[in-house]
Amino acid sequence: MLQIKNLHASVEDKEILKGINLEIKAGEVHAIMGPNGAGKSTLSSIIAGNENYEVSQGEIFLDGEEISELAPEERAHKGVFLSFQYPVEIPGVSVTNFIKTAINESRKANGKEEMPANEMLKLIREKSELLEMDRKFLSRSLNEGFSGGEKKRNEIFQMAMLEPKIAILDETDSGLDIDALRIVANGVNKLKNENNAVLVITHYQRLLDYIVPDFVHVLMDGKIVKTGGADLALELEEKGYDWIKNEQAV
């Protein structure tokens, strides 16, 4: 589904990604772990099409189609979703109307009619219940004054509404208490099926207790230096990242 080949990227002339290779198949959950500054968030931003990063080399394929030249919205229309580490506050736009606009713009881009209002309301109700969100929450301005947990729940709510092919969860566990973590993870697990895929980007193993990965990759200094199963995450949690560094040096 998502294939990344020899991806190099830089921001302001500083090379951050130094040749990433990654293949995620439909139905899989992958996790990328790594120390701060390894390039984890850069990778997620680049997959989503953030223009602040320059891809100097390499390719990104979604279902066989090269997407690295596409605008962020075009990638979104094809099924790329990024749950932001720091969701942006947009005063004056309510959660409901934002998601309505997002869904209808995607439908428009895919040659479909706008979603009928009653269908939209039903879907919003269903998905907000899945994330255990208060109804009042939906009429508030997007992310404005939301707690860390509310912001992340709102991200996964949007993911549930948009039903992406590949969902990238960038540090979704940061700022979450254990209840919110459980709700968010539960939401992700319910949305998961054999036709979509999830890429979890995280510093800590905690979230992976709830969203169990098929593969864990270790990203260090712009490269994937080790790949393993769910056990690797536990090992990293226990031993930290230094042993991999040492292993690399040898």
Place this chain on the structure above:
Amino acid sequence: MELKDKLLASFMAFEEKIDTHSELHEVRSNAIKNFENKGFPTKKEEAWKYTSLNAILKNDFSVFPKKDNAIEFKDVKKYFLHEIDTYKVVFIDGIFSSFLSSTTHEGLDICLMSSALTKPKYKMVIDNYFNQIASKEESLTSLNTAFSLEGAYINIPKSKVVDKPIEIIYFSTGNEAALMVQPRNLVIVGENAHVQIVERHQSLNSNPVLTNSVTEIFAQKRAIVDYYKVQNDVQTANLIDNTYIAQKQESRVAVHTFSFGGNITRNNLNFYHQGERIDSTLKGITIIGDKQHVDHYTLVQHATPNCESHQNYKTILHDSSTGVFNGKIFVEKEAQKTDAFQQNNNILIGDKATINAKPQLEIFADDVKCSHGCTIGQLDESAMFYMQQRGIPKKEAKALLMYAFTSEVTNSVKIPELKAKIARIIADKLGVNMGFDL
């Protein structure tokens, strides 16, 4: 001949043909003298530092337009709130159009200034209100006073809640090569009365127009007035709007000014407090482009205790457009417990766009709450990426952000059809097809 000389020369002829009582002759004569002394304002004056009328004044404006300029309703329908029933006072090239209007004398007066100024039955009201708060010093207001004859006359009696909005619309047909019009409106809202008014100036082709308008609004005790100014004119239309508002105790007056078009637009908006526990609201949205210019010059004169004023102006400037916000709050010594708030936020989209923002607070009382905030910025890039990531294309994301930026102003529009119309105009200005059902 220069416009000033032309106006002075026209004055005598104008005065002679109007049959009115002598007090009014005196008011007019004094006004023309003041204009003669001061002339058109120039950038040398502090109040006009950022707005130059020089280029406009070079036009050879007709001062007395031709009379029979009929227009069809279907051609101008879109400028009205046509989805709902309204009272209408409509002028074409400065002349009243009975065909397009819907006036009344049943239980309230919604009619013509020319009748009010000339018919004996209105004399007492005119003596009490006409030119009572309009400035006698400001030269353009004086010029209007000297030539005041036509406009809307609205008198709402005590406790009357007007059943539908009133629209005051001034059309210019362009039948004159260049036209100057000077509408004069008088609005008196009685105790406990409530009224909603929408005012609009609209050119129907691209011949230059200069409108020098004066509106006096009197809100009696506990009156509620919602006044909306829709300025979405063609690029050759110029508007100088002088609005003077006097409020008695516990009255609430809100003026929303939507400036989306025109060449040069200057809004002089003045509030005077004449009682306690008054509430004044001044809000505005300016979205312009090309070389358009909009200047908001506001004054709130807090002269009495326990009153509030709320100002909130949002500006989005594209291309080489220029905006001015000069907000003056004056709190007199007697005006203790004043709560005055002023907010002015500006977004510059165009590289050559300019905003001059100047809050001016003069406070002579010691127990007051006055705050002001002014921001100038660009669109938030991270918000743009966030919205695009969710599938909202760049142009639409930009438009949505800008509409959201103005929402504190649009949200307080009390007429739903007007609110929808404003949203459509904004979408149109921003080049997107969105409902902004926010």
